[in-house]
Amino acid sequence: MNVRKLVLFNLWSVILVISVNYISQSLRLNGTTIGEVSERYDNLFTPASYAFAIWGVIFLGLFLFSLFQLRRAYFSQKRTDFIVQIGYWFAIANTLNALWVFAFVYDYVALSVLIMLGILFSLIKIILNTNMERWDAPIEIIAFVWWPICLYSGWIAVATIANIAAYLTKLNWNGAPFSPETCTIALIVIATVINLVMIWKRNMREFAAVGVWALFAIFIRHREAYENIAQTALVCSSIILIAIMVHGYHNRKTNPVHKLMQRLRKS
Numbered sequence: 001m002n003v004r005k006l007v008l009f010n011l012w013s014v015i016l017v018i019s020v021n022y023i024s025q026s027l028r029l030n031g032t033t034i035g036e037v038s039e040r041y042d043n044l045f046t047p048a049s050y051a052f053a054i055w056g057v058i059f060l061g062l063f064l065f066s067l068f069q070l071r072r073a074y075f076s077q078k079r080t081d082f083i084v085q086i087g088y089w090f091a092i093a094n095t096l097n098a099l100w101v102f103a104f105v106y107d108y109v110a111l112s113v114l115i116m117l118g119i120l121f122s123l124i125k126i127i128l129n130t131n132m133e134r135w136d137a138p139i140e141i142i143a144f145v146w147w148p149i150c151l152y153s154g155w156i157a158v159a160t161i162a163n164i165a166a167y168l169t170k171l172n173w174n175g176a177p178f179s180p181e182t183c184t185i186a187l188i189v190i191a192t193v194i195n196l197v198m199i200w201k202r203n204m205r206e207f208a209a210v211g212v213w214a215l216f217a218i219f220i221r222h223r224e225a226y227e228n229i230a231q232t233a234l235v236c237s238s239i240i241l242i243a244i245m246v247h248g249y250h251n252r253k254t255n256p257v258h259k260l261m262q263r264l265r266k267s
Helices: 003-026 034-040 049-075 081-086 089-105 108-129 140-171 180-200 205-222 227-250 257-267
Strands: none
Touching: 003 049, 003 081, 003 089, 034 089, 049 081, 049 140, 049 205, 081 108, 089 108, 089 140, 108 140, 140 180, 140 257, 180 205, 180 227, 205 227
8 A cells, every 4th residue: 555645645535525514605516505405404413513513623624634744754754543444434534524515505405314324334333443442542633643544433323313314304203103302302312322432332432522522512402492302401511521531530641731741851
């Protein structure tokens, strides 16, 4: 595998996905936007609209991730094992992300669910191939490789559930024999369990932080109209946040801030 060509391909894929998302908003593909289609298939699991601003942070992280790979491949003598381990899965995830935009705005919601699952699968492959968050990595690997992928995969995990909910809404399925409210609470609990597993089994606190963000946004959206959903989302986001803090305390010696302080003391 040619590492230098691979990092250029990865950088291209980031530019592609950012460009497609920007074009979809500015030019209104199919005469609509992602937000308008989402409103058309509105469901109770959809968070408050401000939550989607996290894409700005994710895209910035992916861009820095690509530049870090570029620097390692072209301007450094340090090992590039992580680039080989990631392989083409990063570019695949971004390409699928761009394709998802077209599928969703052109109302192919079922196809968008399959594409979203493909993105999630690609990110999981990256996590497993790099053994992410399971070893004591240098601070630059944590900051520029692990964190961007954790944020990306954390949001895609939530978005996959929301995408499936949107598709079921398109099919006019209201959760029968259960109420839509009960189904939404069940989805919130499922999302919470996934995030707790990622904390305690994979040490991916940043992944779970995205879950806190999303669930709290669900609380904000429903705090007046659907009290049971809102309270469940608030309690679950609090549980995840507490788990993040407890896990972070127990593993504080591998925290990047702790590493940075040690490096400064030595210098």
